[in-house]
Amino acid sequence: MKKYPQNLSFSGNLELxxxxxxxxxxxxxPSxxxxxFTQLLASTLSKHxxxxxxxxxxxxxxxxHAGAGSSNTISVLPCGIDIKYPAVNKNLLSDIERDGLLLSQFEDGFKSRPWxxxxxxxxxxxxxxxxxVCEAxxxxxxxxxxxxxxxMGKExxxxxxxxxESSATNELLNSNRAKAIYDIDKFVSRFSTELVPHVKKDDFLEYCKTNPTYEDALKKYPSKIFEAELNGEIIIMNAKVIVK
Structure with missing residues (x-):
């Protein structure tokens, strides 16, 4: 940073x-x-x-934040640390304050401004x-x-x-200012000191990620569709199969 904050307020676990x-x-x-894939990326990083x-x-x-889990995430606030902003994320921020870490450069009571x-x-x-940058x-x-x-010279x-879609991220790729994450496990292995295991993909769940119709999925995987639904791996919504 060109100028470091003189003071930082915090609430939570500084060990993070x-x-x-x-x-x-x-x-x-976001779409x-x-x-x-933001959820998958954050949860995979957090698991390591x-x-x-x-x-x-x-x-x-x-x-x-939610993908990482409240105990392994840091939220930097644009307001005083005593203000849970935006209000729609009040519960999420309270969980992070309890289990993770909230940081703020502003005094208590300060309400966010554009700057x-x-x-x-x-x-x-x-x-x-x-x-x-997941989408922008x-x-x-x-x-x-x-x-x-x-x-700052960061990748x-x-x-x-x-x-x-996402004109900014596509432009960053086009101008060679960013790299695409095509393989989450490979990306995570760059930063993890733990071995990222190679997990064989489940053809059924990979198929379900394409959001097929319930009728088509039933025809293709008649023995798995009911089991996956009972196990909570998928849900059926508007006659479509969705991976949870």
Whole structure:
């Protein structure tokens, strides 16, 4: 950082600061695909003792914190540490305060301002070994985080997205300023001191991730569909199969 904070307020477990940390940011309105793989990325990192840092906002931030689990995540706030903002994430932030760590550069009672989000974003980026931008559009707040990462000389990673979506992450790839995470286990192994086991993929669950119709899934895997539903691995919604 060009200028380090003179004071930091905290509530929670300061031991998390000693861990290897990955910063995850992104849009407040992520697609279903982004939610699914942000959750998978954060949970896989957390399972290998890597702490997730994010900003406590709606969307990608909240999914990343939840995926990591409240005991292995750090949330940097754009307001006083006594204010749970945004209100929709009040329970999530309370869980992180109890089990994980909340950080703030602002005094108690300070309400967020447009500039305080930028200040918050800089600290989120500074705390991580690298920055992962899961989904973002050009001109968004996530791109300010990207600028901070470039200034700090930190590597930037993104989730691969479809053409016409997530314009910022696609542009970062196109300009060679970021790398895509095509294999989560391989990405995690870069930062984990533990061996990331190779888990053989379950063809049935991989098929279900394509959200087939219930009728098609029943025809293809008649003996597995009921068992998976009973075990809570999948749910049926609007005649579609969804992996939980």
């Amino acid at each position: 600061l000693k861990k290897t940390k990955i910063s995850i940011v992104g849009t407040r309105k 279903k695909y982004t939610r699914q 003792n890597i702490c997730i840092v994010s900003g406590g906002a709606m969307g990608v931030d909240a999914v990343a 305080s989000f930028v200040t918050r974003n800089e600290l989120v980026v500074a705390l991580g070994e690298v920055l992962v 559009e050009l001109g968004s707040g996530s791109m300010r985080s990207v600028e901070f990462a470039l200034e 930037i990673f993104v989730l691969p997205q479809r053409l016409g």
